[in-house]
Amino acid sequence: MAASTARRSSVTPMSVEEVVKQAGSFEYNSQIPLRYWLRSADTIRKEAQIYEREGNDQQTYLLLFRHAILVLEKLSKHPEARNPEHRLALAAANARVSQDLAKLEVLRPGINDRHSKYLAAVARRDAQRREWENRRSVQLDGADLATGLNRLSIEGRRESDGALHGAKKTLEPETNRDLAIKIAHKEIRRRDHARRAERQPDPNSRRINDGEDDDLSRRIVEAGRLRYQPASSPKGRKSADGKTFIPEPYRYPNVPQKSAYEVWGETVMKPLPPSAAKEAPSRGMLREPGIPSRPNPPQLPQRPPKETNGISLMSPPPLPEKNFTFKPSATLENGNHLRTVFLPPELRHQFLAIAYPNTQRNLETCGMLCGTLISNALFISRLVIPDQESTSDTCEMLNESALFDYCDSEDLMVLGWIHTHPTQTCFMSSRDLHTHSGYQVMMPESIAIVCAPSKDPSWGIFRLTDPPGLKTILNCTQTGIFHPHTVSNVYTDAQKPGHVWELPGLEFQVVDLRGKS
Secondary structure, X not given: OOOOEOOOOOOOOOOHHHHHHHHOOOOOOOOXXXXXXXXXXXXXXXXXXXXXXXXXXXXXXXXXXXXXXXXXXXXXXXXXXXXHHHHHHHXXXXXXXXXXXXXXXXXXXXXXXXXXXXXXXXXXXXXXXXXXXXXXXXHOOHHHHHHHHHXXXXXXXXXXXXXXXXXXXXXXXXXOHHHHXXXXXXXXXXXXXXXXXXXXXXXXXXXXXXHHHHHHHHHHHHHHHHHOOOOOOOOEEEOOOOOOEEEOOOOOOOXXXXXXXXXXXXXXXXXXXXXXXXXXXXXXXXXXXXXXXOOOXXXXXXXXXXXXXXXXXXXXXXXXXXXXXXXXXXXXXXXXXXXXXXXXXXXXXXXXXXXXXXXXXXXXXXXXXXXXXXXOEEEEEEEEEOOEEEOOOOEEEOOHHHHHHXXXXXXXXXXXXXXXXOOOOOOOOHHHHHHHHHHHHHOOOOEEEXXXXXXXXXXXXXXXXXXXXXXXXXXXXXXXXXXXXXXXXXXXXXXXXXXXXXXXXXXXXXXXXXXXX
């Protein structure tokens, strides 16, 4: 439910009324434990923040409005809402909705304006189409008419008419894997750097690029000033007999180390532009060499962002403008789009190596697939091994809150899970289906990877069908490890065909939380 998108593409401009209608189109089941719904609400809001930084106002509005409906209208009436363990989480969710309401009002005019331009463009297209049809019998034969109509069609003008389809180009995930790797690595590193800088601000630390250049320039100027000081006041000391003056050795300025984001060999001297070459030198440049220049006054500290009722009016810095978005690569059985999930193939092999000691003892092992949303695609970039308790047929995660606390601290989303079947074949057991239903409720694109190293096939990527699988499992009250269900097609392959694409070269990290809680 969390990020399920309707059949209509989010690239097509919609009015605010249409966005609101789509935001309220989701299935809610009060029998699902409240903790799952609270995690789902957090996931919705986290995705909205990413879409906002990417400049997708329409999807931002949709998700924030859906988050508000879920929290205010649904979760407040959940059977577990009055339980003491959920009161703080519900209060925090309501507070976040109050903050988001002001943002919705800011986004509303731009969405309506874009929709109006879209309608005007459609009207122009239809008028031109009618003109071509009226001229058919007079000036055009059938071939010319077909060519003209194709130019006027929405699909034919997708690339050229920004008013009809927005500024972003949709890309097929299968044919743009190299681009996917490039933007994933760049964006994940940028977010990681920004998160660490926000977590541990250090005013004395080296700044990237221009900060280092400014520091180097300041040291060079200071060295030049010391070099041209009058000889009448040299620094040094007299010898023990007082007859000889021993000057201090000259100290060269320290050149700062190049940033990890730069390469020394790439620095190129560029000529000054004509306008800069013709400018007269400043007074500071005409100063006598022996007279030091007046030091620059210290910079005033930046004003903190203003707040209104606890709402910051300073938005997070936007991401670099991108003129593309990845096209959803599959749909659920109900027709809703599924965004592409990019998976590093090496992750499975590293997980099997970690699980090997348990596999040798006929014990299952599980891990969590975590990642982030970039350009309307989901990238798995972290394999997290949680505390767990295993048997030959089950693997239960312990201290679930520790996992989600870690994901929140690293700005990660749970995109699925992976586990082994040491002696069983590659399939989803009844217990696996019930486990996965909780993750697929939070995010429809969530996947389950099953590794059966002793069998053939030795692995598979699965999801619950929707419908009928997800509803069937959520309504099932049986508790046995292996029990039948009323429908046969409860789950399906998520890769062949599906929304999961392996992406060789995609970097990822392994984090083992076992024994650290």
